[in-house]
Amino acid sequence: MKKTVYLDNNATTKIDEKVFEKMLPYLKENYANPSSMYDSAHVCANAIEEARKQVADFLGVENEKSVIFTSCGTESANTAIKGVVFQYGDKENKNHIITTQVEHPCVLSVYENLEKKGYKSTYVSVDENGEINIDNLLSKITPNTILLSVMHANNETGAVYPVYEIAKRAKEINKNIKVFVDGVQAAGKIPIELENSEIDFYSISGHKFHAPKGVGALYVKKGVLFEPFMLGGHQEYSLRAGTQNTPYIVGMGKAAQLAKESLEYELKEVKRLRDKLEKGILSQLRNAKLNSKSSNRVPNTTNIGFEYIEGELILLYLNDLGICASSGSACTSGSLDPSHVLRAQKVPFTSLHGAIRFSLSRFTTEEEIDYAIEKVPEVIKKLAKISPFQSELNALGL
Numbered sequence: 001m002k003k004t005v006y007l008d009n010n011a012t013t014k015i016d017e018k019v020f021e022k023m024l025p026y027l028k029e030n031y032a033n034p035s036s037m038y039d040s041a042h043v044c045a046n047a048i049e050e051a052r053k054q055v056a057d058f059l060g061v062e063n064e065k066s067v068i069f070t071s072c073g074t075e076s077a078n079t080a081i082k083g084v085v086f087q088y089g090d091k092e093n094k095n096h097i098i099t100t101q102v103e104h105p106c107v108l109s110v111y112e113n114l115e116k117k118g119y120k121s122t123y124v125s126v127d128e129n130g131e132i133n134i135d136n137l138l139s140k141i142t143p144n145t146i147l148l149s150v151m152h153a154n155n156e157t158g159a160v161y162p163v164y165e166i167a168k169r170a171k172e173i174n175k176n177i178k179v180f181v182d183g184v185q186a187a188g189k190i191p192i193e194l195e196n197s198e199i200d201f202y203s204i205s206g207h208k209f210h211a212p213k214g215v216g217a218l219y220v221k222k223g224v225l226f227e228p229f230m231l232g233g234h235q236e237y238s239l240r241a242g243t244q245n246t247p248y249i250v251g252m253g254k255a256a257q258l259a260k261e262s263l264e265y266e267l268k269e270v271k272r273l274r275d276k277l278e279k280g281i282l283s284q285l286r287n288a289k290l291n292s293k294s295s296n297r298v299p300n301t302t303n304i305g306f307e308y309i310e311g312e313l314i315l316l317y318l319n320d321l322g323i324c325a326s327s328g329s330a331c332t333s334g335s336l337d338p339s340h341v342l343r344a345q346k347v348p349f350t351s352l353h354g355a356i357r358f359s360l361s362r363f364t365t366e367e368e369i370d371y372a373i374e375k376v377p378e379v380i381k382k383l384a385k386i387s388p389f390q391s392e393l394n395a396l397g398l
């Protein structure tokens with residue numbers, strides 16, 4: 001059987017065996033509607049409340065009622081952004097919303113959609129290291145600004161943004177601003193402490209931290225109102241209608257507990273393996289340039305640009321060797337446009353098209369990293385021979 005070395009954990013992760021085991025009874029015998037009025041339903045409702053506590057604990061939140069369950073990270077982001085705009089905004093006056101150029105499409109597309117409907121948006125840039133200039137961001141705030149969205153960690157480069165400080169300082173300028181943080185790529189990789197922060201909304205997605213796809217959560221700060229996205233029954237404190245997906249919510253609760261317990265391992269061992277991979281590749285190839293240059297980044301991600309080589313070709317060759325990685329984000333691949341994140345970072349076009357993201361998890365092994373350190377440079381050298389940029393590559397000794 002072909003070997004698989006899965007280094008695409010920012011696209012999705014495998015379900016932890018313990019998560020799967022915990023879910024099984026709720027896929028089989030415990031199938032009652034958690035809103036019903038008999039014992040078997042209470043079993044499900046109680047399991048959901050246990051998961052809510054686990055997720056709240058994971059997010060550093062004291063009152064678990066601040067957590068509502070959704071179907072995914074995308075739904076959580078849509079809920080927060082549209083929920084704020086429709087609650088507090090109007091097209092004539094309170095119509096300004098701010099975000100960054102490097103957000104996930106689940107934020108950027110919503111902003112673009114709201115622009116078409118008459119709202120005004122500002123997209124702040126990042127520097128060559130992928131870092132946000134906080135003063136520049138804060139200078140965009142006006143009395144009409146109602147929402148600021150900044151991701152906690154970037155899915156393509158792993159850059160971590162100072163969201164607590166941004167939220168605090170934004171409210172010193174305009175106390176009515178609501179702050180949404182897309183925390184999908186931070187969950188399980190760095191500590192999250194929302195309790196005493198000025199963050200109003202924070203999203204996570206189960207499948208990015210070893211729960212199944214199709215379940216997410218949204219933290220909503222106590223007392224902060226928003227217009228619900230899904231209307232219907234009274235589930236989730238009437239903030240998100242629809243019968244709860246008990247098995248998946250239970251799975252995400254368990255995954256949150258495990259992620260919290262594994263955080264130390266993630267920050268130490270996963271980082272060690274990521275650094276080993278990064279150094280191993282960069283030291284062997286003179287056309288390899290690090291795109292993950294932020295001084296603060298999550299421990300599992302590296303993005304490397306291979307000058308004068310086409311990223312899609314690299315992925316095809318790596319696939320033949322069983323190595324799963326990604327160019328750009330999974331959500332935009334399929335289009336040949338280079339990554340909006342790396343373009344915002346002004347990565348030169350010579351390495352923009354050959355950018356590859358490797359993302360590890362707590363299940364990544366030393367052997368897998370050694371294999372990748374051996375194979376990736378072989379692939380790049382092979383592709384260098386058929387690249388149309390022979391003289392440039394020769395000048396680099398390839």
Ligand SMILES: *Cc1c(COP(=O)(O)O)cnc(C)c1O
Nearest residue numbers: 072073074104106155184185205
């Ligand atoms: C994957 C991802 C999302 C979307 O989460 P889904 O659960 O797949 O909808 C949102 N934001 C970031 C940063 C992501 O990496």
